[in-house]
Amino acid sequence: MTDAPVIRRTLPSGPWTIVAPKRSTRPQPAAKPSEDPTHCHFCPGSEHETEPEVYALRAADTKPDSPGWRIRVVPNKFPALVSDAGDPGRPQSLYSEIGAIGIHEVIIETPDHDRALAEMRPDEIADVLAVYRARLQAASRRRYVRSVAVFRNEGRAAGASQLHAHAQLVGLPIVPARLQAEIDAAVDYRRRRKRCVSCDAIKRELKKGSGVIAENAEFVAFACFSPRFPYETWILPKAHHHDFRLVPLKHLCALADVLGAVLKALRAALDPFPYNLVLQTAPVQMSIRAQGAFHWRLEVVPRLTTGSGFELGSGVFIVSLSPEDAARRLREAIAEHREAKRVRR
């Protein structure tokens, strides 16, 4: 094979893998990166060290690829997919290999090297979410992109190779098997019960209460009933909604409130707090039927433990902290944070 990335699957039901040999040259985090922040490629003043920016929130009188930005989006310098190589081709059932044609972007969420998403104000988080939405919309318009993954890695245990706060966006020429399976199961559930399965889950969580971590009029955050890792938290819009691209700005502000509260609570409860943030949203094209059945969500997944051969082999997870206990601890952290704020006033 050449060095062009490919997407492969061995068995018909197996997982897809992107084989991207050029990514092996990407930089790894220094042992104690805070000691030498001048070498961060994502900091203001180092704009020439990244690919040219494709989007930014920046002061009106500043030029692209110069300081003055609040949020900056650049193509990943070591992309898992490439955008310029034509048709990816069609999957086969056995030993499938298609071109890894797509998009791989980095969303630098703040100019401040030491500012974590959990430390941002709700209005700053809302700006970040609005940029996710804008880039998701842009990626969806690309010819071969069939689904888009938006995610953040924070901390090495969560797979981060850069410490400066950033998210990533990957536009894929496939719909991942797991997302398709969830959509199919949701459509099947709706056919039988006439309701969205996630709407039913939300109703259940709100009624039971013991898993709820935070909520407002539009969103609810609860400890996932079957977490893959301890403290896994799901945030969903209370009203049925299938596509993050279509979320109105007002709702992004409400989402930022709940996400900020969850991140602050996790940060207070867990030290260190490596985690992934994952957006599960509709693929680029979706039937009307699937739109009524599938419900988008954000997943916040702390990475305190390492999956073993059991998880890898069976796809079944083991956690030793119940979601109900996790939710209780996080509710307490939120209450303490409010109390501390009240006292300071």
Add this chain to the structure above:
Amino acid sequence: MTDAPVIRRTLPSGPWTIVAPKRSTRPQPAAKPSEDPTHCHFCPGSEHETEPEVYALRAADTKPDSPGWRIRVVPNKFPALVSDAGDPGRPQSLYSEIGAIGIHEVIIETPDHDRALAEMRPDEIADVLAVYRARLQAASRRRYVRSVAVFRNEGRAAGASQLHAHAQLVGLPIVPARLQAEIDAAVDYRRRRKRCVSCDAIKRELKKGSGVIAENAEFVAFACFSPRFPYETWILPKAHHHDFRLVPLKHLCALADVLGAVLKALRAALDPFPYNLVLQTAPVQMSIRAQGAFHWRLEVVPRLTTGSGFELGSGVFIVSLSPEDAARRLREAIAEHREAKRVRR
């Protein structure tokens, strides 16, 4: 909830999770465990620190739970599943919770604290595989066990909490969704093509050659065409066979030869070499049709990289080393090992 472990699933298509609160009390590895090997619970002389043994290969004149064993099997002291609590119940489509009724055993593979599986002679590895088979057979006879996972974790990055060489066996009251999906897809492939999908994969690997790492008359090891992690290696019987429980002893010796060569090659190529070994085999009950379609395999999965939010969210993996390059490096390591052995003679 009480402290009894349960198996849960949130959405109809979602992953299962075992919630086992008591496991949180299990010991973690010391920072430098080699400094104080007397504290290993798995070493000879510490038999009273484990649960009473349920199986062992030991000298004829020695008593259970005393030294004199070569391989020793004990119930996991911090089990993810319990065996004494009756019917696990039936899964629901939404917010399913059944009892985590099953088996969780530890197979201590050698009395020697410092001996890794990769360092063992083929006849020693064959003994270890024979014990896997014996315990798999025993677990399959338990009332509520529907599938059995056999796996090893070596090194912290692979999820190991003990350093002394050991495998684990988990008997589950469910068939994991991933295994069932593979079986269904294999049955579908066989219906259309009249052949086993894995037999076709083996034929393809042997013809292409660039992925093959080691082989003998009965088994072939090749770099997985779509690895989840760099250097992921699959070992399969060349002739169609669905169930590790039924592998004859002669074939276990042939498997030990190939597995030993693969582990030695990986150990030579990778330092450190944290890895998981995973057995993918038939569930306890399987239709004749599925028996003809599903092919058991061993997966050797080095854990040099950490899955990020992309893998966690999409189920799609990214590797930056091609399987063909991995196979070439491992073939070279095997050739060097042979050369070194020849020179020493």
